[in-house]
Amino acid sequence: MGRTLYDKVWDDHVIEQQEDGTCLIYIDRHLVHEVTSPQAFEGLRNAGRPVRRPDCTLATVDHNIPTSTRKNFKSISTFIKEADSRTQCETLEQNIEAFGLTYFGMEDSRQGIVHVIGPEQGFTLPATTVVCGDSHTSTHGAFGALAFGIGTSEVEHVLATQTLLQKKSKNMRVRVQGEALPGVTSKDIVLHIIGVIGTAGGTGCVIEFCGDTIAVLSMESRMSICNMSIEAGARAGMVAPDEITFEYLRNKPLAPKGADWNNAVKYWKSLGSDEDAKYDISVEIDAQDIAPTITWGTSPQDVVAITGSTPDPATISDPSRRAAIERSLEYIGIAPNTPMEGVKVDKVFIGSCTNSRIEDLRAAASVVKGKRAAEWVYAMVVPGSGLVKRQAEREGLDKIFTDAGFDWREAGCSMCLGMNPDQLKPGERCASTSNRNFEGRQGAGGRTHLVSPAMAAAAGIKGCLTDVRNMETSEIPGTPKQSPQQEVVAEFESEESDEETAPAATATPMVATGTAAAMPKFTTLKGYAAPLDISNVDTDMIIPKQFLKTIKRTGLGSALFYALRFDSATGKENPNFVLNQEPYRQARTLVCTGANFGCGSSREHAPWAFNDFGIRCILAPSFADIFYNNCFKNGMLPIELPQDKLEAIAAEAKKGCEVEIDLINQVVRYPGGEVPFEVEAFRKHCLVNGFDDIGLTMQKADQIADFEIKRTRTWPWLDGKGYKGKATKVNVSGGQKKAKLDW
Ligand SMILES: CC(C)[C@H](C(=O)O)[C@@H](O)C(=O)O
């Protein structure tokens, strides 16, 4: 039978498959940022383990850093004023120094959002596995890479072993056909797709985006689409590599060169899905149905054409959907049946890993050119990397923005999630090119409408949500004299005169250190169960951004459901929230009757917060993939149950009855009865024995080393050779090695 793009990339990375289907897969590229790595490095340090493949690891700072001018930048210690943000960035710098990793710091023009710099440098390549402790790693799938977000425990696993334990996902195809209508960009396409399939539509799947609409899109546009596949609930999104991909990658600093390039392209061309490949789910989208699209609510699936209106909950028969719409409208502060066009905005944010690349800035500039921002609007433009910024300045885009009264910033995540000074104030409304419109995402009480860069620019000029098709646009020359990437090659070539290429990385058996058992065991759990009836509980809701600045795994219990538990103005407990009531302060289990629990970011802080509070088991109709996985890595048990059983358990929980989770026998017992549940054999085995994955994987050292030998032989361009064309030796010895950073 034919294979899909995903099948092919997957098959080429499997080191070993267990009976229950769990596979040990090799990871080619690991991106690291300051928020999700401190606890992972701490784990390595405690176990005396080195980073196995510094040559395949690239680190930067992006979430916490201010985007104000760096003219007087000396060090992050003096530049970052907020103490926790500073500590997180300092900790990353200490870790990259101690473990010998390549790092783009704030004084390096290559610094930027982790998902912008990987492709920009050619670090991201077709047919690779790419991971990062960040849910939007899906972005890199635009290159035909299998790219997905992981939690901090998995970051540690990859640092130590360059592998991950994974089960194969389902194949889903989203085919978009037809010519996109005027004013419609890839952002509108992906928002429309999420509107059609919902935020849980891709759960358990890797989505392949294809069709003639996708085939003509630039790499930047494909990245915006794959970026938001996580908002559709998918594990990853992919697009088959083609001439557009190869053209983008040619001459990128870290892309293969010479004969390696030719061999790589030949291999990459063989990756497209076979004619007779089978998909578990197929969705067809007609591009002619897509208008400039905008979100009206607090979930990325709450979309409508800019010419449309907010929904009317009174017309919705499904009670939980009606409740979700009512809740969204109340938070967003717009009445039912209100036309989207004309809704006044306070702020405009053009940036984020979805839309901060050069093409995005050109699209926004073409709307802004020669006009002025509405006087009540603060509009900011935040390039995705120092190189995007430099390129835009070379094209004069910065001048177009500043002449129109838009603020021109330095690279970073900025107001996408407000872990840095760029934030919305309570009640402020923002037209944003980012990817999440969750409650409080851009600042507590802030209201977000997701849009394309052109639509955001239009909102900035008019001061309200606006149909960009009714605005005049200007030609943006956008023809670079020298692309930013070529410039970097030039910088490094002049530094490095010797052309000698070192031998490929040598794979010597990994030293098996540490023991397999390191987690608390889970066999049975008996106690109160807290009932919760909210759909799409996202990880921003479970633990808001301000609590991600810790470098520890503990002490987060008080932050659990912070915005629901505490009044934002007074800081007092909200007596109506279940975890503030007796006996649920002592709850051991959470019973959620709403679907898609734990959607959104990869933050492992979410299970850490539950654990610290004392909740070790969550029952729900369905879970988002990364959260589900992160629970197991922390000795927690997420259980999927049918809706009617959950309602029955929740009814008992509301009476204050205890619930017993018996993992050995795979059954939930409650006063009204008992219900069996499914759990994968390997995950159960690890929970019951308290096994830590890293310890188990370390015992597979020989298979990993053998795979590395095959990898060097078959795909020699995958051993990171850095900017100087030299392979780095695989770091196999115990203890940390202070290496010279030569990338
Ligand atoms: C901080 C990180 C864990 C998070 C993610 O995984 O997505 C962030 O990038 C976000 O966008 O919420």
Ligand code: SF4
């Ligand atoms: S989604 Fe926002 S916060 Fe997360 S990586 Fe992208 S830009 Fe940064």
